[in-house]
Amino acid sequence: MSQTLAEKFYYLMKLGREFELRCKEEYLKGNISGFLHLAVGEEAVHVGAVVGFGKGDLFCPYREHVLALARGIDPKLIMAEMFGKVTGVSKGKGGSMHLYEPRLDFYGGNAIVAAHLPHAVGAGYARKLMGEKAGVLCIFGDGATNNGTFFESLNMAALLEVPVLFLCENNQYAIGTHVSRSSYLKDLFLKARDYMPSVQVDGMDVFEVYRAVVRAKEYMEEQGKPYFIEALTYRFEGHSMADKGDYRSPRELEMFRRRDPLELLLKRSLKEGWLTEEQVRLIDQKVERLIEESIEFALNSPEPSEEELYSDLYCGVCSDVIP
Amino acid sequence: MLYREALNLALDHAMEHDHRVVLLGEDVGFYGGNYKVTEGLYAKYGAKRVIDTPIAENSIVGTAIGMAMMGLRPVAEIMTANFSMLAMDQIVNQMPKLRYMSGGKLFLPLVVRMPQGVAKQLAAQHSQSLEHFFASIPGLYVFCASDSIVAYHGLLQAIRMDDPILFLEHVLLYGLDFPFEPLESFDPFRARVLKEGRDVTVVSYLKMTHDVLKVSQWLEEKEGISCEVIDLPSLRPIDFETIYGSVKKTKRLVVVYEAPKTLGLGAEVSTRVSEELFYFLDAPPLRIAGEEVPIPYNRKLELMAIPTPEKIYTQIVQWGRRHGL
Numbered sequence: 001m002s003q004t005l006a007e008k009f010y011y012l013m014k015l016g017r018e019f020e021l022r023c024k025e026e027y028l029k030g031n032i033s034g035f036l037h038l039a040v041g042e043e044a045v046h047v048g049a050v051v052g053f054g055k056g057d058l059f060c061p062y063r064e065h066v067l068a069l070a071r072g073i074d075p076k077l078i079m080a081e082m083f084g085k086v087t088g089v090s091k092g093k094g095g096s097m098h099l100y101e102p103r104l105d106f107y108g109g110n111a112i113v114a115a116h117l118p119h120a121v122g123a124g125y126a127r128k129l130m131g132e133k134a135g136v137l138c139i140f141g142d143g144a145t146n147n148g149t150f151f152e153s154l155n156m157a158a159l160l161e162v163p164v165l166f167l168c169e170n171n172q173y174a175i176g177t178h179v180s181r182s183s184y185l186k187d188l189f190l191k192a193r194d195y196m197p198s199v200q201v202d203g204m205d206v207f208e209v210y211r212a213v214v215r216a217k218e219y220m221e222e223q224g225k226p227y228f229i230e231a232l233t234y235r236f237e238g239h240s241m242a243d244k245g246d247y248r249s250p251r252e253l254e255m256f257r258r259r260d261p262l263e264l265l266l267k268r269s270l271k272e273g274w275l276t277e278e279q280v281r282l283i284d285q286k287v288e289r290l291i292e293e294s295i296e297f298a299l300n301s302p303e304p305s306e307e308e309l310y311s312d313l314y315c316g317v318c319s320d321v322i323p
Numbered sequence: 324m325l326y327r328e329a330l331n332l333a334l335d336h337a338m339e340h341d342h343r344v345v346l347l348g349e350d351v352g353f354y355g356g357n358y359k360v361t362e363g364l365y366a367k368y369g370a371k372r373v374i375d376t377p378i379a380e381n382s383i384v385g386t387a388i389g390m391a392m393m394g395l396r397p398v399a400e401i402m403t404a405n406f407s408m409l410a411m412d413q414i415v416n417q418m419p420k421l422r423y424m425s426g427g428k429l430f431l432p433l434v435v436r437m438p439q440g441v442a443k444q445l446a447a448q449h450s451q452s453l454e455h456f457f458a459s460i461p462g463l464y465v466f467c468a469s470d471s472i473v474a475y476h477g478l479l480q481a482i483r484m485d486d487p488i489l490f491l492e493h494v495l496l497y498g499l500d501f502p503f504e505p506l507e508s509f510d511p512f513r514a515r516v517l518k519e520g521r522d523v524t525v526v527s528y529l530k531m532t533h534d535v536l537k538v539s540q541w542l543e544e545k546e547g548i549s550c551e552v553i554d555l556p557s558l559r560p561i562d563f564e565t566i567y568g569s570v571k572k573t574k575r576l577v578v579v580y581e582a583p584k585t586l587g588l589g590a591e592v593s594t595r596v597s598e599e600l601f602y603f604l605d606a607p608p609l610r611i612a613g614e615e616v617p618i619p620y621n622r623k624l625e626l627m628a629i630p631t632p633e634k635i636y637t638q639i640v641q642w643g644r645r646h647g648l
Contacts, residue, residue, distance in 0.1 A: 118385025122388060311427065317430075
């Protein structure tokens with residue numbers, strides 16, 4: 001079990017890490033533009049959560065490349081979206097912050113902090129009403145927990161008994177403001193404790209995130225009610241490419257880099273014998289190949305045609321169920 | 324049929340035929356709605372489909388959006404348009420953007436209903452008309468119902484559509500009785516010519532349409548001025564073709580609306596007409612609208628702040644005299 005999981009985690013986390021570092025390069029080359037938020041350092045939360053949750057709808061914040069990759073969206077389509085190409089997962093109209101794939105139950109990328117929390121509640125309500133059990137995974141940062149919509153959504157989910165897993169990835173910074181300067185409660189999971197079961201986990205340990213999410217999912221499927229997890233993590237890059245992150249001391253950065261979730265997983269997996277050096281080499285090669293393919297695909301994809309400016313604004317379709 | 328009954332009938336009809344239609348909002352269920360629009364539906368369809376929510380406007384609209392993404396057809400009620408300011412993120416940043424940003428992958432069959440306008444002495448935070456805000460946002464449709472026919476057919480059509488719709492009602496219309504007949508078909512995007520006329524095209528919507536109909540009779544009887552009265556059931560998009568057709572005939576345009584004059588719907592309609600039909604016009608377009616103030620509590624001041632039939636009558640007569648009518 002640990003062996004299979006370790007292989008899966010390593011592959012997805014390595015893919016996420018290398019994909020994003022390549023995005024950074026492409027941004028500096030001018031192939032990617034706009035806002036680009038990297039999740040380097042937070043991969044254990046994203047991968048552990050998506051794998052642990054399994055089937056169900058995903059609602060994500062704008063830092064969602066790794067989540068999209070972990071959900072199984074083709075890296076080519078994500079990279080093409082970053083390049084603004086019509087072959088992108090959102091036809092080049094969304095960009096880095098707005099990746100959507102309803103066929104994989106992936107509902108974006110939202111660029112307004114906490115705005116997607118009520119979407120998750122509505123989605124969970126709809127699924128439950130339609131007799132489906134899977135529930136919804138909703139991921140957001142520490143900054144979102146100070147927003148009014150956050151409390152509205154916790155209340156609504158608890159009151160209406162909606163199976164949403166609220167997963168707070170506490171990377172400790174809302175852009176440049178440390179969580180100690182933005183939140184009165186220092187342990188963010190306490191904010192949800194009066195509404196639903198709420199726990200705090202080490203977000204640098206992918207196994208710990210995974211196990212917590214599996215437990216949450218079991219609870220949600222049995223009870224049909226919401227659950228809250230705070231995962232403690234850290235982002236190694238700035239908030240976006242426009243942010244150097246120099247409000248953090250080199251010492252602090254170094255301290256967290258020593259707990260790099262990818263390195264931790266790799267060391268442990270080799271030590272426990274879950275992965276061999278050879279397996280790691282093969283995965284690394286596969287990741288490199290996928291990323292090269294995605295860059296090639298994005299570069300060679302066409303720009304949207306002029307008609308695309310006005311398409312997809314309205315669908316213009318009417319249901320004929322109501323006479 | 325009462326305006327509120329027409330809305331209720333549309334909701335009931337939709338819920339009866341499509342189990343995906345759900346209602347949500349403050350007091351819409353057990354209490355029956357603050358304007359009694361949803362009365363009886365909680366008892367008929369149960370708490371799972373007629374959902375009482377906390378006072379949390381942003382999350383009411385946000386929850387409805389999530390429901391719509393999953394294939395339900397939610398109709399959310401915001402108690403008044405004044406409170407919709409608390410839901411602006413969902414109405415402006417989410418509802419109109421999600422489909423476009425997803426390259427057409429998301430569908431949002433969603434209606435957000437809300438009443439607006441001046442009732443009687445409810446003061447500045449319960450009396451606003453905000454249609455120009457909403458109508459300025461690409462990706463939304465903005466419908467508004469001036470009588471029971473639009474209340475029923477317009478709302479029903481809005482629920483049938485797979486796009487997000489903001490449906491505006493007027494607080495003073497709920498208790499009014501209107502002639503009603505079920506129509507074979509109703510196109511909410513077409514402006515309605517409620518009265519044909521020769522001399523002036525008067526465009527309005529919601530409650531002002533009634534005041535204009537009343538005034539058009541006075542003008543006919545007392546001044547011999549014949550008005551063509553056009554009602555807009557949709558403010559985004561606006562059916563300019565019908566307006567242009569009418570103005571080509573009458574050569575004069577008046578737009579009447581309750582919101583403050585500046586940057587209101589009248590600015591858009593009269594500018595478009597000026598751009599398209601400048602050489603047809605016998606007079607500059609006239610806007611008759613609210614004053615540039617928050618709505619005051621005192622009844623005398625309140626009535627000074629908005630168009631009334633008397634004021635509409637006088638302003639059209641004076642403007643007509645200046646421009647050879």
